[in-house]
Amino acid sequence: MNEDKNRIVSHGAFVVRYRAAGAYRFEAHSHPYLTVTSVMSGMLEAEIGSSHLVAAPEESLFTNSFQSHSGNGSDLEFVSVGITAEAVAEAAINAGFTKAGADIAFNNSYSSDRSVAEIARAIAAEVLSEEPGRNAMLDALISQLVIVLLRSHLRVKRSPLIELSRAGPVDRRLRRAMEFMHDNYSRDLGIEEIAQAAYLSEYHFARLFRRVTGVTPHAYLANLRLEQARELLINTGESISDIAGAVGYQSQSHFTKAFKAVTGLTPKSYREGTTRAVEPAEAGKAGLESSNKVSSGE
Structure with missing residues (x-):
């Protein structure tokens, strides 16, 4: 049986999670980034969209x-x-896969590509390492992983509907609504108010949002709040009750229940043991070398 072990390296461009557990379960949720999960031992059973894998x-x-x-x-x-x-979009443009305004998504939800697994295993080794130069190694390995994904596993399609916004690349029809949610997630938002930000009726907005993103506006907002909570737990010393209120939960108990359902850990366990991962020679660099953090947790 694997000894329970959790490690996270997180900053603005990527987040890496290493997890070893005798038993592991997480409820339905989503993230605002493309994710590769590579199994090193054991078996992972998952529901991704409508697929059982x-x-x-x-x-x-x-x-x-x-x-x-x-x-x-x-x-x-x-x-x-x-x-x-x-x-990913910047890497695709720089490597000549596309120009600005592209829709980038995975072709499939499963892969037995050994090159992906090998890079993922090397990333895990660096996350667990205390060797000097870890941050530079992670940057290089993740850049390599992105190119492998672009070559073999990602669909890159130019779309006049894709715009860059504060919420990332988004469908221009939903840009106002998504930016509105990013600016106001701490409030009690109803779908009618969000739809008004997009200048759409509630009915048409809900249908369009789910068709474009694959999730409901409510699910998007819930996941946005939890992602913001993760960042606050790692990057600030605010109390858990203050964080719960800051991301739109009316009670700490409700926040703790929702957080544990998605991560498998309480907010307190997630935060415990957090240390900075910035190496002295790398502190202050821009891009992938800025604001690195490490924490124990999922």
């Missing part, structure tokens, strides 16, 4: 931005790499 060692599961997924496993060891849509 099982990944064995050296196999990987892919989720798109805001794509709903849930799962469970036992005697499980895996590494999950989440990369922002902006970082």
